Amino acid sequence: MMDDQRRSPCPVSCTLDVIGDKWTLLIIRDLLLGKSHFSEFQKSPEGIATNILSNRLARLVDHGIVEKYPSTSNPGRDAYRLTAKGKALRPVLRAIVKWGLEHIEGTSRELDQPES
Amino acid sequence: MMDDQRRSPCPVSCTLDVIGDKWTLLIIRDLLLGKSHFSEFQKSPEGIATNILSNRLARLVDHGIVEKYPSTSNPGRDAYRLTAKGKALRPVLRAIVKWGLEHIEGTSRELDQPES
DNA sequence: GGAACAACTTGCATAATGCAAGCATTCAAG
DNA sequence: CTTGAATGCTTGCATTATGCAAGTTGTTCC
Numbered sequence: 001m002m003d004d005q006r007r008s009p010c011p012v013s014c015t016l017d018v019i020g021d022k023w024t025l026l027i028i029r030d031l032l033l034g035k036s037h038f039s040e041f042q043k044s045p046e047g048i049a050t051n052i053l054s055n056r057l058a059r060l061v062d063h064g065i066v067e068k069y070p071s072t073s074n075p076g077r078d079a080y081r082l083t084a085k086g087k088a089l090r091p092v093l094r095a096i097v098k099w100g101l102e103h104i105e106g107t108s109r110e111l112d113q114p115e116s
Numbered sequence: 117m118m119d120d121q122r123r124s125p126c127p128v129s130c131t132l133d134v135i136g137d138k139w140t141l142l143i144i145r146d147l148l149l150g151k152s153h154f155s156e157f158q159k160s161p162e163g164i165a166t167n168i169l170s171n172r173l174a175r176l177v178d179h180g181i182v183e184k185y186p187s188t189s190n191p192g193r194d195a196y197r198l199t200a201k202g203k204a205l206r207p208v209l210r211a212i213v214k215w216g217l218e219h220i221e222g223t224s225r226e227l228d229q230p231e232s
Numbered sequence: 233g234g235a236a237c238a239a240c241t242t243g244c245a246t247a248a249t250g251c252a253a254g255c256a257t258t259c260a261a262g
Numbered sequence: 263c264t265t266g267a268a269t270g271c272t273t274g275c276a277t278t279a280t281g282c283a284a285g286t287t288g289t290t291c292c
Contacts, residue, residue, distance in 0.1 A: 008161035011216025011223040012145050012209060018220075020138040021248090029128045038270050045124035049250050054271060076258055077269065085219050092215055093128065095208040100127025103201050104134075107127040137279095154239050165281050170240055192289055193238065234292095241286070248279065255272075262265080 018063050019089070023048055024056050025096070028082070028089055031066065033110070036079040065089070134179050135205070139164055140172050141212070144198070144205055147182065149226070152195040181205070 007013045019025055026048070030041050041053055048056075057080060060066035065086035071079035082089075100107045123129045135141055142164070146157050157169055164172075173196060176182035181202035187195035198205075216223045 006222075007163070009222055009224050010142075010145075010161070010226055011213045011220065013142060013162050014220045014223050015212045015216040016138050016141060020136070020141070022132050022136040023249095025132060025136070026126075026129060029126075039268085042270095045126070046129050047123070049252095050271070051251090051273080052249065055248095078271095088215055088219060092208065092211040095211045096131045097127045099204055099208055100131040103204060104127065104130045106122075106125055107130050108125050110126055139280095155237085158239095165283095166240070167242080167282090168280065171279095190238090236289100236291085238289080239287085242284085244282090246279100246281075248277105250277075251275090253273085253275105256270090258267105258269080260265105260267090262263100 018059075018065070019092075021056075023052055024060065025089075025093065027053070027056055027060065028065070028086065029093055031080065031082045031086065032090060032093060036081055037071070037077065038080075060086070134175075134181070135208075137172075139168055140176065141205075141209065143169070143172055143176065144181070144202065145209055147196065147198045147202065148206060148209060152197055153187070153190070153193065154196075176202070 006017060019028070023046075026044065026046055027041055030044055035041060035044075038053065038057070041057075042048060042050060057066065057068075061068055061080075063085075064083055066080050067083050068078055068080055071077040097109065101109060122133055135144070139162075142160065142162055143157055146160055151157060151160075154169065154173070157173075158164060158166060173182065173184075177184055177196075179201075180199055182196050183199050184194055184196055187193040213225065217225060
């Protein structure tokens with residue numbers, strides 16, 4: 001559950017050890033948008049492979065960013081949601097969305113704040 | 117110089133296609149801290165391999181985030197600096213630093229704003 | 233000219249990613 | 263029941279990226 005061996009005590013480096021890849025923040029984006037099921041993440045337009053999705057969800061749970069719970073709306077199924085620690089990543093996502101919209105042409109917004 | 121093929125038009129996805137790895141944002145951190153030479157990036161505590169550093173610098177130049185210029189202070193040597201597009205990533209770094217400091221124990225600050 | 237340094241490049245082993253397929257539950261219909 | 267479809271994964275394997283060490287090129291500096 002803790003860090004195995006960090007590259008340095010720098011907060012940037014340590015944060016990137018957790019979210020520094022092409023997929024993790026996309027899953028967090030989806031969670032912030034209200035998605036909660038494995039298949040919902042899978043259906044996102046980027047097309048994440050199921051083994052990577054599975055791996056990232058497990059990593060996020062390990063790091064206390066996401067928690068797994070039994071879905072009430074869809075009984076018997078698993079679901080995922082952000083913890084407080086995970087929700088605290090919203091400003092990071094917001095900054096990334098802003099930069100993308102302003103500096104990469106052809107991007108269009110889709111992240112708002114659906115709920116806390 | 118442009119995007120080859122993006123995964124989706126989402127600004128998060130497109131931004132991660134550029135900076136979504138464990139090393140790129142560390143280089144940008146160093147640039148924001150005023151570092152400009154290849155060997156300075158190499159000396160950062162995380163210990164980036166030279167081939168990856170070389171690859172990432174080239175990618176960043178391709179994406180218009182960093183520009184190469186002949187060093188005046190150290191004549192005959194190459195140097196790198198952020199473009200306006202690159203400097204615009206500062207809020208992303210700031211959000212990451214903040215999250216790291218608040219949610220990962222044992223991290224200590226080192227990013228301030230040395231200059232614009 | 234030759235040592236020292238900076239900035240890379242190359243080669244190769246290991247790890248991560250991408251893709252397709254397979255497996256175990258659950259649930260609803262027949 | 264028992265099939266059949268859907269969900270939530272896991273496994274196998276090819277491809278790509280990363281990590282490490284070593285080698286190469288181009289300057290300065292004496």
